[in-house]
Amino acid sequence: MNDAFELTPRDWKDWALFLDIDGTLLDLAPTPDAVLVPSTLPAxxxxxxxxxxGALALISGRELAAIERLFPEMRDAAGAHGAQWRLNGRGMDGIDGWPRSLADEVAARAAAIAxxxxxxxACSLSLHYRDNLPLADTIHALAEDVVxxxxxxxxxxxxxAVxxxxxxxxxxxxxxxxxxxxxxxxxxxxxxxxDDVTDEEGFASVNRLGGISIHVGGGRPTAARFHLSDPETVRRWLARLNDLPRGA
Structure with missing residues (x-):
């Protein structure tokens, strides 16, 4: 992979920019509610x-409501891995949520595992095990059984760890x-x-469309063609683009 920080910005004004949040824009935290938004990032x-x-959207596993709490001024976003969708600040048709009874069952079974x-x-359920990584096989088996x-x-x-x-x-x-x-x-x-396995489908789609796919982090195979080392580097790269002279 090539370093995305060195991407020639000649044509960047013709981009449509799609950004994951956790592990990409923001540093990972022990729980989803514990992430911090750097003060300069919204601007x-x-x-x-x-x-x-206007061709910039956040693409996240978080629900739209959670995205809006973190970035209240962002008008375009896809939440819950695309099950929810917002354009120009308005919610658009998405995918119906799955039954509460199924969510109750999964939550009850997972609650029995320390x-x-x-x-x-609304449209999905996440099982986080960052505090107990040896649980990976148990959690995966539970989820596969539910599916x-x-x-x-x-x-x-x-x-x-999710x-x-x-x-x-x-x-x-x-x-x-x-x-x-x-x-x-x-x-x-x-x-x-x-940054994550959950973003690989996005990389594949962008590659198919002749775009630019950028993986954050390392340590695993990826379909992405460019690389940035961590969220801090992503933020510096975005700030660099934003600071380019208007004619650049």
Missing amino acids: VLNGLSRRLS GVLVERK RRSPHPLRLLHGK VELIPDAAGKGRAIERFMAEPAYRGRIPVFVG
Whole structure:
């Protein structure tokens, strides 16, 4: 992979920029609620959105409501891995949430395992085990059993010390493709920055569309063609783009 920090910015004003949040824009934290948004980051994102004529969206496993709490001024976002979708500040048709009874069952089974944090969302459910990494096989087996027995089509996303159950129709790649059909994004070069296994579908979609895929971190195979070392480097790279002279 090439270092994305060295990407020649000649054509960057023609980009459509898609950014994952946790582990990409923000440093990972012990729990989802413990992440911190650097004070300068919102202004950088808002500046880039203006310079890209609005073609900037956050693409996250977080729900839209959680994204809005972190970045209240961001108008375009896909939440819950694309199951929720917002354009120009308005919520758009997404994927129906899955039954409460199924979420109750998964939460009850996971609650019996010490060291698991259950994060319930409108359209998905996450099982975090960062505080007890040896639980990985147990959590994966539980989640795979739920998918096998569910009457509703589900699939698993295996992330960093987390397993997420999402509707089968959701996915970050599909969310990016949906944005690329919208007027503000159409005809631009898609650029997606992400860090986790859950972002690989997005990398594949961007590669297929002739765009730029950027993986944050290291230590595993990825479909991404460029690399940035950590969220701090991502933030410096975005600030560098935002600081380029208007004619650059």
